[in-house]
Amino acid sequence: MEHGRSGRSRSPAGARFGIRRHGDTKSSGNALTTIAEESEGQQKASETFFASVVGQREVCEIHVAVAARDVHCKRGVWMLNQRVKKSAEVNIRKLNESDQQEFEQAMKKELDSFMSNDAVRVCEAAGIPRERVLGMRWIYTWKQVEDPEGKPIGRKAKARLILKGFQDPDLLTVDRQAPTMSTLGRNAILSLAAKKRFKVFLGDIKTAYLNGDATELERRIYAEPPADVRQKLDMRPHEILRVAKAVYGLLHAPKKWFEKLRSVLLEHGWVAHQLDQRVFKLVDPQNQVVCGYLGVHVDDVVCTGHGVYFDDCVQKLLKSFPFGSWKCAQEETVKFCGCDLKQLANCDVVVTQERFALGIDEIPLDSLRKGQKQDDASPQEKQNMRRILGALNWRAVQSAPWLLATVSHLQGCVETATVSDLLEVNKLVRWQRRYATHGLTFVHNPQDTMVVTFTDASWATRRDGSSQGGQITLLMSKSVMHGETSHFSVLCWGSRRLRRVARSSTSAEVQMSGNALDQHEFCKLFMIIMEEPNKIDLRQPDNVLRSQESCLISDSKNVYDGLEKVETSGLQMEERRTAIELLGIKERLAQANIRCRWVSGDQELADGLTKPWQGEQLVKALQKTRWSIIFDPEFISAKRKKQLGKLKHLECGDLNLWLRSVFLLDEFCRGQKDFWGCDVSSLT
16 A cells, blocks of 8 residues: 555545455556545446456455545545654654764665675666565664663664565565564573573674575565665666565565574574474483573574583574674673563572653543543543553563553453543553562572462453453472472463353353463473473373473362362252363363362462452562462361451450450449440340
């Protein structure tokens, strides 16, 4: 689709637009054409013209509602105004002479990287189909410069030369999966680094996409460079650039770069994780022990390990690609995927997002608007609500699990949001700022570890009447099964609306237990593969899962009874569908060597992942990184424990005084009438 920056609208207000794709034609190949549905006669003429162009081979139409002011016609082509975006791009023409010179140096550096890596080649334009020639443009930004502690101390110019990938004639057919590492992969690497007392290193590869293989020569893709690039390369008017590598702007560039990096790592001896191809482990060939781990997130690398073989493989990697930096997390705070990462002297690893948390702004509301709590939110306010909740959700899934339940509940209110909901979002922004320095800590203490998952559900607590489920999976010491307090590292967590409507709290608990069990098995298998030097047979995962004990924890007594005690038909449950699902969970627990434990609500870590504004307990637990699982054979709930605790306090401290007061009052009033006119002795 083409975009225009200005122009008058020539279509009626509320016009609908169809984005149509056609198949290969004799003249122009694949293309995207935008037409306006105006009068009936104009529409028929447009359809006739369109049919003559595409040859009636393949048509896909998508209708989009747009405002009339955003539509205009230029030289017979209907166009949409480009949506204004908040961008960090710099307009180089508005800079002073000193800044312009800095960007000139950055442009020269970028162009040198293109040519030195043989990413593009100058060629003749004669005979090349026009549709296979893509445009190019510069992107100018200021890159923040930080000190070793991660504090900003300045900026430097950065210039990026990109292809206009939306013009790629093979846009709809290229494989474009981005190589991003999962949060579980990151947490597994950091938790094992702390456990094995490995140092953590982080690096970023300069001009990563330019260091890939020359895969684009087969596709025959060309580029029309900007005038300043032509001048710098001393190109003649009849020359263009032939693209050799999947450079910036092409949709499949991240995937092609990862394929190159992966091939180099495999050649150096690294082994890709069977459940996450972005995570690698290194096995020492002499003693067949895993001596290192590595994770890839586009051009960022997190690496940890120990030993001569590990050091040799790291040196091979550093020589294979131009690394912009390679830092040790024990020596300085480093950034990885938007998080600040620091390794302590005892090898514990701390992940925080303080600067990001403090940078999340509230929705702007004046005092008058704040008083209109029942009024519907405006479209702009809803947009701001989505944006801020998106930022809060990013922090929640990266380093702040205690935020997730409240964010999830508020995200479910966006479409019907009122001013009261906007105030709740602002309250959440302030709450998370209070804990801006809080994050995740991966501890070194537990050595003989096991995977433990807490699961919980909150029935019909969302605005639409649906239920909320939450789970958190930890790496804990096996001694926790005997009631001892254990340090823990967090592997993964989640909080989401349950897809199926639950008829009761037990139904919601069982549904979430099934979801948590599924995630638990995946995490357990993931961690086994991380520490297993040999490849496992994924066709028989139960054999692997049975080799290690793990635990699933719930505070629902009905769920626990159904899994551990009741053997009768239907597990004595009124809801038969729930009973069937619980029987399936029971069977999986036995097959995968997963034990089930019941705990009271005050020990349920997942409680803060099901109810909004109930994350304080989880915040404290994540800060202490210590927890215990105490099984109570009498199954006394947390609420009942609290009541008994008050009574116990009364018995120990004030009961004797209270009884003495009652005795004296009885002696004083015996045989007399009180001010209500009744005989007190008759009441004793």
